[in-house]
Amino acid sequence: MIVETCAEAFGVADAALELGHEARVVPASLVRTLGVGARRTKTDQRDAQVLSEVSCRIDLPSVHIPSVVSRGRKTQCGMREALVGTRTKLINTVRGWLRAQGVHLRTGRSSTFSQRVRAVRGNGLPAHAVRQLTAIDGLIAAYDAEFHYVVSADGLTVTDTSTGLVWQRDGSGSRPSCAINPLCTWAEAQAYCAGLTLDGSGWRLPSLTELQSIVDTTVTSPPRINYDAFPNTPVDWFWASWNAGSSGNMWGVNFGNGLSDFNGVGLDHRVRCVR
Numbered sequence: 001m002i003v004e005t006c007a008e009a010f011g012v013a014d015a016a017l018e019l020g021h022e023a024r025v026v027p028a029s030l031v032r033t034l035g036v037g038a039r040r041t042k043t044d045q046r047d048a049q050v051l052s053e054v055s056c057r058i059d060l061p062s063v064h065i066p067s068v069v070s071r072g073r074k075t076q077c078g079m080r081e082a083l084v085g086t087r088t089k090l091i092n093t094v095r096g097w098l099r100a101q102g103v104h105l106r107t108g109r110s111s112t113f114s115q116r117v118r119a120v121r122g123n124g125l126p127a128h129a130v131r132q133l134t135a136i137d138g139l140i141a142a143y144d145a146e147f148h149y150v151v152s153a154d155g156l157t158v159t160d161t162s163t164g165l166v167w168q169r170d171g172s173g174s175r176p177s178c179a180i181n182p183l184c185t186w187a188e189a190q191a192y193c194a195g196l197t198l199d200g201s202g203w204r205l206p207s208l209t210e211l212q213s214i215v216d217t218t219v220t221s222p223p224r225i226n227y228d229a230f231p232n233t234p235v236d237w238f239w240a241s242w243n244a245g246s247s248g249n250m251w252g253v254n255f256g257n258g259l260s261d262f263n264g265v266g267l268d269h270r271v272r273c274v275r
Contacts, residue, residue: 002051004031024062073130080143087139094132149229158229168273171233185270186250189239203273208240208251215258224258237269
């Protein structure tokens with residue numbers, strides 16, 4: 001199957017490959033030299049005929065056919081870039097309104113723009129300005145949350161792009177090496193992670209700082225975690241690897257409220273491994 005690069009080319013190539021055919025996506029920069037569009041006549045039927053005839057004479061090169069996941073990410077990036085442009089226009093609109101009011105706004109990042117406006121004007125913002133700020137706050141947040149965590153193709157692990165850590169996605173499943181499965185004492189949690197072979201080895205119990213890094217305090221109801229990245233997370237304590245000043249107490253994080261505290265090592269808590 002031969003197709004010229006276009007919006008639907010990779011989807012067509014996927015369908016052909018799934019049916020067991022060989023697929024070639026010919027770069028648009030090359031098809032002109034092969035006769036496509038000759039004599040200023042370019043139609044789908046004529047283009048297909050030309051490419052078919054050429055493919056019988058030479059081995060046509062193909063561009064790389066990216067995976068569905070890769071294409072999805074590229075689409076997300078493109079849509080996010082469009083939203084960034086929209087956010088910039090909204091910010092400039094609000095900034096112009098402030099200047100007309102004789103208000104000087106200190107410089108800062110786009111992500112803190114609404115906070116800086118509210119700090120200057122307090123509760124004296126008209127409804128139309130509040131709507132603008134609400135739109136500015138919400139435009140990019142959802143996309144950034146999606147890019148923050150990347151779920152593996154098999155759905156078993158989650159990569160935190162801000163820290164580079166890879167997390168066990170399941171926080172409530174079976175922990176067969178623990179006496180009160182799925183709850184574990186601290187020692188059992190350590191042993192469970194050390195023996196975990198999920199998508200490879202190298203797993204360990206997270207430090208307190210690492211465990212706190214996946215707490216999401218912006219979530220309006222428990223558990224305090226990104227539920228898309230970490231579904232089925234129970235409202236419960238999770239063990240960390242740090243001790244709390246003595247061998248009898250170790251730190252943990254409660255994802256019900258997002259707070260940390262130390263617990264006796266003999267207590268039974270949840271475990272989520274990291275590497």
